Amino acid sequence: MVVSVSVVLLLLVLAVIYLRNGGLKISHALVCALLGFFLAGTSMAPSIHNGVTATADVVSKLGP
Numbered sequence: 001m002v003v004s005v006s007v008v009l010l011l012l013v014l015a016v017i018y019l020r021n022g023g024l025k026i027s028h029a030l031v032c033a034l035l036g037f038f039l040a041g042t043s044m045a046p047s048i049h050n051g052v053t054a055t056a057d058v059v060s061k062l063g064p
Contacts, residue, residue: 008042011035 015035018028039045 008035008038011038 011031011034014031015028018024018031024032039048
């Protein structure tokens with residue numbers, strides 16, 4: 001688990017740096033995709049899923 005968390009943190013830092021530079025290239029997109037796959041394997045995955053689901057529910061109930 002320690003290796004997974006450090007890989008997730010490394011990929012998160014790389015993704016933030018790439019996004020701040022303003023250009024998202026293929027290699028940058030690959031890092032972001034790897035970050036997503038590693039996050040899905042951590043213990044934070046259910047919390048992230050619940051947060052995204054709750055946000056989608058709130059947005060879907062908003063009227064024009």
